[in-house]
Amino acid sequence: MTALAPHLVAFIRDYLPTERGCSAHTCEAYAYTFQLLLRFSAERIRISPSSLTIEQIDAQMVVDFLEHLESVRANSTRTRNARLAAIKSFAHFVEYREPSLLEQVGAILAIPSKRADQTLVDFLDHGEIQALLDAPDPSTRGGTRDRAMLHVAFAAGLRVSELTGLQLNDVKTPPQASIHVRGKGRRERILPLWKETTRALGAWMAIRGDCSTTALFVNAHGRALTRSGFEYILRKHVRCAIKTCPSIASKRVSPHVLRHSCAMHTLRATRDVRQVALWLGHASVQSTEVYLRADPSEKLAALAAGCAPSLRPGCFKSPDALIAMLRPH
Secondary structure (H helix, E strand, C coil), X not given: CCEHHHHHHXXXXXXXXXXXXXXXXXXXXXXXXXXXXXXXXXXXXXXXXXXXXXXXXXXXHHHHHHXXXXXXXXXXXXXXXXXXXXXXXXXXXXXXXXXXXXXXXXXXXXXXXXXXXXXXXXXXXXXXXXXXXXXXXCCCHHHHHHHHHHHHHHHHCCCHHHHHCCEHHHEECCCCCEEEEECHHHCEEEXXXXXXXXXXXXXXXXXXXXXXXXXXXXXXXXXXXXXXXXXXXXXXXXXXXXXXXXXXXXXXXXXXXXXXXXXXXXXXXHCCHHHHHHHHCCCCHHHCCHHHHHCHHHHHHHXXXXXXXXXXXXXXXXXXXXXXXXXXX
């Protein structure tokens, strides 16, 4: 039996950041995938996670884990596929270190990804965004920090990892206020800030004080704010914003919805999908086209540019009984 722990440690700590050159965000995402997988496998086999062997994480265990993600954790198909990609990457890593496991590795690599529905993105309109930005109480330290975070997350269209990864030296103060964002795939970008965002950010930096970390946003203990910490803060202020803007209650507001909202507002303001891609830090404009599908104004412009075809009257013909039976109902 082959111990899992040494290979997994080498994969996360050495192979991904050193040989593959993966970013810290990618390493964190892969580590979280195996955190979930090991907990699931250990509970099923009834042993401690550190005692697991690679042979016990076979293809059937992986398939059961993926089903667990969708049925119990209610993860989306895209999340399920991302977890599977991380597991397959580790399988490729193992096949060169342990040739005796080639058959098991091949079975894991043969697990297919699921096709995901290309659903429309969720986003907040102008009134809903304003209600959310006004929800934190600026008379308190926590409210000042939260208002700055929400302003920066929306105005810059940041991923939650980009927001929590901001450092003090990433902020450039007026007269040309901007932030330096280190995004997905090691792509960096400089984004200018609105005056409202600059004021909210300046109010927070004035009371942030000295902390043991250089992170821009810190928690009550002076440590860098985490992804789960921001998610908790967002949920709290969403509940408050619903009181002044009830339409928010019908929407599932997550940190990424703020990014979608920024993209939709930028698209409607510029009418240029390339500028949206540049603002969000997308590697390709193809990733940005999803916002074109969600914006009805683009279709209205196309509708107004053309004219409806004239219809000719026809005669009704009764369909063949057999053909009618074969048609979907």
